[in-house]
Amino acid sequence: MKRFSLGVVAAHGVIDPFVNAGTYISFSGVPGTQPKRTLAALDLIAPVLHTLFLRTKQAEESTIDLMVLTDRQRELVDLAVMGLSDKAIASRLAISDHTVGNHFRAIYAKLGIGKRSQLIALLK
Numbered sequence: 001m002k003r004f005s006l007g008v009v010a011a012h013g014v015i016d017p018f019v020n021a022g023t024y025i026s027f028s029g030v031p032g033t034q035p036k037r038t039l040a041a042l043d044l045i046a047p048v049l050h051t052l053f054l055r056t057k058q059a060e061e062s063t064i065d066l067m068v069l070t071d072r073q074r075e076l077v078d079l080a081v082m083g084l085s086d087k088a089i090a091s092r093l094a095i096s097d098h099t100v101g102n103h104f105r106a107i108y109a110k111l112g113i114g115k116r117s118q119l120i121a122l123l124k
Contacts, residue, residue, distance in 0.1 A: 077123070
């Protein structure tokens with residue numbers, strides 16, 4: 001750090017298990033006189049920067065290929081986008097809640113996501 005005249009460097013990492021991603025953010029030239037305040041500020045800033053980074057990446061990668069899904073899986077995705085719950089989807093398709101859950105787990109795995117809110121966000 002001395003070699004590059006960075007001064008005091010503060011860093012913070014964010015791990016987001018819901019999207020299977022993480023970010024590591026570092027700031028150079030941070031005042032070293034109040035380390036507790038600096039860390040508190042990083043605790044506030046890092047998650048916001050992480051979210052902005054993910055939104056930027058999602059905007060770049062927003063093309064989602066639903067053709068990798070079966071017809072039945074695409075039907076469930078359409079119902080989810082309409083806002084139906086698992087129970088309502090199960091009722092409409094005359095299948096069990098458990099089967100709906102299995103379908104969604106398979107959908108998430110094929111699309112590389114972890115939850116319904118990500119699916120909805122990618123499709124809107």
